Amino acid sequence: MSDPKNIVLDDDPTGSQTVHSCLLLMQWDVETLKEGLADDAPILFILTNTRALTPQQADAVTREVCRNLKQAIAQSPVEDFLVVSRSDSTLRGHYPIETDAIAEELGPFDAHFLTPAFFEGGRFTRDSIHYLLVDGEPVPVHETEFARDSVFGYSTSYLPDYVEEKTKGRIPASTVERFVVADVRQGVEERLLHLQDNQCGVVDAENQADLDRFAADIRAAASQGKRFLFRSAASLLTALANLPTQPVSAEAMGEYIRNHKPGAVLVGSHVKKTTEQLSYLLKESGVAAVEVNVSHLLQDSPMERDALLKSLLDQVHTAHQKGETPVIYTSREEITFPDVTTRLEFGVAVSRLLMDIVRGLPDDIGFLISKGGITSNDVLSDGLALRTARLLGQILPGVSMVRTPTDHPQFPDLPVVLFPGNVGGADAVAEAYRRLSRDVDSSGITV
The missing domain is CATH 3.40.980.20 (Four-carbon acid sugar kinase, nucleotide binding domain)
Known part of the structure; x- marks a missing residue:
């Protein structure tokens, strides 16, 4: 079985910042989406720009994209796909609005994962706490200016608590599945196979090799019929796309x-x-x-x-x-x-x-x-x-x-x-x- 097509709904146009040689779509009518799906690259970006929209607009745009995607996929040779709701590596954006909309329109999914690591920008996740390097020192992101954003502010860097805060308690922190670094490096395929009912998971990653290993386990589980959704920064996309070096340095x-x-x-x-x-x-x-x-x-x-x-x-x-x-x-x-x-x-x-x-x-x-x-x-x-x-x-x-x-x-x-x-x-x-x-x-x- 070939690897699944990676379809990224990008809430601003910078999520492609770790890959190359693929298409960015600024429109999402069915014909444009079919063109993107037919492209040879293993990854495709749909630039929804939802981070600049109100919550209601973000929900509407995400649903429109998903409904058109459903039609385009039905008319394309794509058999298997993974969906990524790409967002900011400092935890800003319309979560869970966008993942909820994707799950309702393109689901059901067995799980959705928060993977906010972005190593080129100095963001990594350890013990389910998300950090940003400031002058070479790791700082929990809730202690940075990004957490004080007037639209997307938050009070915690511990991702299970972040999920509970953003879902207003609908997903309690105690129910969030944690994939810490030791788990990821040991391999989590077996755990992935047991997830169901859109279980929320949060994933540690301290370097690209961690996400490469996680992505390999995701592909293995997907090949056995599991369906996953991601709320992710850019570094996971590097692992999912698995591209060679870019043509021009x-x-x-x-x-x-x-x-x-x-x-x-x-x-x-x-x-x-x-x-x-x-x-x-x-x-x-x-x-x-x-x-x-x-x-x-x-x-x-x-x-x-x-x-x-x-x-x-x-x-x-x-x-x-x-x-x-x-x-x-x-x-x-x-x-x-x-x-x-x-x-x-x-x-x-x-x-x-x-x-x-x-x-x-x-x-x-x-x-x-x-x-x-x-x-x-x-x-x-x-x-x-x-x-x-x-x-x-x-x-x-x-x-x-x-x-x-x-x-x-x-x-x-x-x-x-x-x-x-x-x-x-x-x-x-x-x-x-x-x-x-x-x-x-x-x-x-x-x-």
């Missing part, structure tokens, strides 16, 4: 840039790490800072918004004509909101402005770097209006590059870097910029 990805031209950088994420990375990037030679003041965006009239957009695009084109790479970033001050709905409305307004900027970029830019998960999703699906994109691989650990189709009406064959907000050291965005700019001098002339 991270250091050599500058060969993808178009005509040795300077590019553009778009920064939407507001996490502390992004702000630090932005400050390093702005010190690089050949960049031009273009700040987008978004503080009054919800109050601005349409005329004021249009004037702001024109001013920003004028700065972008002026920089490009000088052979510089414009770094377009939203203002960094903290903005408070009276409620979650207003915060989400603000996010939509910011995204619309940024996507108007993307559409107004010079047609001959050499590359585009998009910083932030939701920003990157909007760049692909709205700013570039892509239906599908081919993932080239990673330019840095956890940082993917895709390329637009050759027949794109505005930006054909444009390499686009999808840079998660919470990934990389202080110099990481600057390093990605340098790798893509080595063949361009300060005047934009090939060297």
